Amino acid sequence: MAAKVVCRSLTAVMFVCCLLKTSTTATRVNSQDLRLLFECPECPSMCPALPLSFECEPVMEPGVCSCCPQCARRKGDLCGLQTGRCAKGLACRPLPGDPDPFRSLMEGKAYCIPDVLW
Structure with missing residues (x-):
């Protein structure tokens, strides 16, 4: 599991670096692109409520x-x-x-x- 996370993290870093090096203008990698790259599951329609505490x-x-x-x-x-x-x-x-x-x-x-x- 940890090796898979490290591998995916390194892949994402390489992906972002390649995007930045091949572009002559500032390139933004949005979170949706990263979510697709990492094959993230769908987010829930509603997040659980956080405790109301200082x-x-x-x-x-x-x-x-x-x-x-x-x-x-x-x-x-x-x-x-x-x-x-x-x-x-x-x-x-x-x-x-x-x-x-x-x-x-x-x-x-x-x-x-x-x-x-x-």
């Missing part, structure tokens, strides 16, 4: 195939490329000393921590 920072689901907003991850929550993003002021980072930090980010085993210089 703790919920609405953000889009992760990835190209996102359709609906969700609550941002809070400090200490697990995060990664296939999970929701961290709230403002936080960054998704593997723990110091993680033997495979890339895998932790890919599999959603990193953590939302304060976004400060290390």
Whole structure:
């Protein structure tokens, strides 16, 4: 699953780079084009309601195939490329000393921590 996501992500990056290099004018790649490239499923006609809470920072689901907003991850929550993003002021980072930090980010085993210089 993770290899498929990486492969598709690299394909999308290459696709966008080729579009930008072959055009003499600014080219915009819209989200619908990316959704087609990644063979995303149809978005639901209605997104689930978010909780009415000051703790919920609405953000889009992760990835190209996102359709609906969700609550941002809070400090200490697990995060990664296939999970929701961290709230403002936080960054998704593997723990110091993680033997495979890339895998932790890919599999959603990193953590939302304060976004400060290390």
